[in-house]
Amino acid sequence: MNGTSQTLSITEKVGYALGDLAANLIFQTLVTFLAFFYTDVFQIPAATAATVIFVVGILGAFVFTPIIGLVADRTHTRWGKFRPWVLWTALPFGALSLLAFSTPSLTGQAKVTYAFATYSLLVLVYVANNLPYAALSGVLTGSMAERNSLSSYRFVAVMVAQFIIQVLLLPLVLILGNGDKALGFHNTMTVFAIIGTVFFLITFFTTKERIVPTHEQKSSVRDDLADLARNRPWLIMLSVTVLLFINLALKGGMYIYYFKYYLSETQLATFLQTIGFNRFIAGLNRILVGIGLTNFQWPKDAPTSAFSLFNALGIIFMIVGIGFSKRLADRFGKRDVFAGALFVSTLFLLDFYFFSPNAIGFVVMSYICHGFFYGITIPLLWAMTADVADYSEWKNRRRATAIIFSAMLCGLKIGLSVGGALVAGILAYYGYHADAAAQSPDAVNGIRLTVSVLCSLPFLVAVVLMCLYEINKPMELHIEQELGARRLEASAAS
Template sequence: MSSITEKLKVKEKVGYALGDTAANLIFQTMVMFQLAFYTDTFGISAAAAGTLLVIVRVWDAIFDPIMGIVADKTNTKWGKFRPWILWTAVPFGIMGFLTFVTPDLSVSGKLIYAYVTYIVLMMVYSANNLPYSALSGVMTGDLAERTSLSSYRFVFAMVAQLVIQGLALPMVSYFGQGNSAQGYQYTMAIFSALAVVLFIITFSTTKERIQPDPAQKASVKEHFRDLTKNGAWIAMFVLTLILFITLAMRGSVIFYYFRYYINVENYESLFSWFNVLGTTSTIIGIFFSKSLAMKFGKRNVFIAGLFGTALFCALFIFFPPTAIALIFTAEMLRQFVYGFTIPLLWAMMADVADYSEWKNKRRATGIIFSAIVFALKAGLGFGGAITGYILSLYGYVPNVDQSSDALNGIVMTMSLFPAATFAICAICLFFYPITKNLEIQITDELTERRKSYATA
């Protein structure tokens, strides 16, 4: 069997997946707690925190494409993408820790510290996660194996999410003993150290098999021009941007929802169980993703999952704070149907890289994935910023009982706002041209092309 279509061993799939466990120990902490950390612990306003998250995206717009170009031009005995996982492991851990340290500075000094640490963290994240994501596109050319690899990846990512959701706040409370700044510092030291170890395991257990044609000659300008003519890439870029705006927006408001809207003495315990049960439901949904995609096609399953997610999100507008059972049930159902979609995003981006190679006869995996990682990070930043602006607009004041307007803003950000944007994501996929039949055609034709230069 050709090395580019061979079946991957479970050991390699697990090793690859542990890289996303590592990244999500820091990424999920950012999604769920960064805004609350900045406003309630670090000591800056919601609006200032929102502005910070937006401004950092400007630098990302410059840095991410550069990183994609650098990754594509990297040539080592380890491959193009694997070495970046090794090289960035320790810096990622250091910056994950420093971003959640509260220095003894003035408000302006803290703001400068927040900008510097967050910008550097996002740069390291790009240098790590862009090559990591692109790696899935060159480990195998087999469609089913790619979907399987993505399923492994996101099951292990959900394990990290479970850890963050179930243990982060209890650890902050335990280590802080009433001092949340100290609690965050010790908690992130543990998570960051573990992430470094897992990144090294990922580097050690994976292999790159798909290489671009050695005779390929194309400039960076030509690669970017290819992107602007690639309808599949455009659809996925817009979807990823809106999707991660939505995930960050809703994810960052959940803590506020439980602390101020549910507003019971054991809100931290309810918050943790809400997230743990929801993420468990997501993991169950992920297990159905591959079989559904093989039967109905990735695009169709993605569309159905997003519309279902939007529906269950919208239900939260009807729940009073005492309807705990309904709140938990709706979230578990929402996360179950969303689980169908999670492995498909990155599997489809690998398909987009194949589509570009098939159409243009040149491959630029790093550049294609760099734009998507930028969309992910932009969505993360804009989503957190939008939540900060919404809270500020509705009159949120930290660490006090909230007004009815502020509570309404929290509930809307938990329900109707994300429901609308999840639905928009589904609509984006109607413009994605790679059907199940076209996937098979592309794979077969590229396999024949690659036989002339691929090494077993």
């Protein structure tokens, strides 16, 4: 099998990408709305919500992820190592997503226990699904150019999911719940669970594992862990991933508060009217009423509409950035393009501290620019992790794809838990009160500081770390050529 063609069909790339769309319908909801759901919908105190998010995230990072990584690398079925995990977790993922965003009639400690239990199980199944799914990209093909292409397909799907969550989720919650946010979240997550399950099945049936370790490459758990400890590119990617997801959780979780409590509602309404958004929505509502969908009209709340538009434009330009990613990486190498684009995107985040509550146009333009440059980096993070798996095989003559990719999931969980807990923790520290008509100046300043300065710090540290990452363009080509020759020899010998 190692000697088969390493070229991927469009069907396989699309089928693989749908798995990330399915996972990100839930993941993006966790990043953007979990703190909001716990504090404003399920009515858990902000400090308690921060504890739940942090503890479960640490469990996911340091318990669930290493165990799943080690087990997945030692999975042997007629379908391969990693594809079966996508199949096995499809239904549990959907069911637990629905339970985690449900609001049963509980009070006090019972409510906290329910949140902790459902979030823990969801994170466990998420890891069991997404770690093998991510590792699958490292065994679909040995071609780094094909991996760059696969990553671009994959992260267009991620951006579609992000668009759905950040732009449409709040309106869907209000529409499907008829104004009741608790019912709206339940009904919306039901739809996502069904769609996600179907997409995971498509991923399973349309992909094929081509890179299969030879018998000589089999290793013990001790060997795998020793290889990781000596693998500096892996350690750097782990650290970078932690930092990136701290940023994503911080800004994703805090933007909704930024729009609700910092930006001027009057100016948001004026901005929407000036750019023609209100006319567009009025026309959309007339169409919905005309076909009998009277309950599916867009909400009239200005912060909700402006927040959706803000996210929509950012995501559109992230997709544009993703479109440039492969060409830039093929020419200059993943490392240099990733570090450069990440640095420029950070500058546009810092701008948010200097904007007044009335500067709606500048807020939107800054986020568009941030989205474009950050979009360039999105496919490269995962493609570089596949390169690290190749680097480990090249250096140690043993391949342990899933445990290498555990860096990504471990870092993701640490970043998500730290960033998500920081959102709730910062709100609690600055005296935030859920559903208050207006927040204190301290609370508003905490929100403003978080979406600018605090969000920028993880990105800046990640840029510095990339200077220590040794897999540049020449090394990428050298590793690919040498591993290709080894696999051909192994295939001929077998």
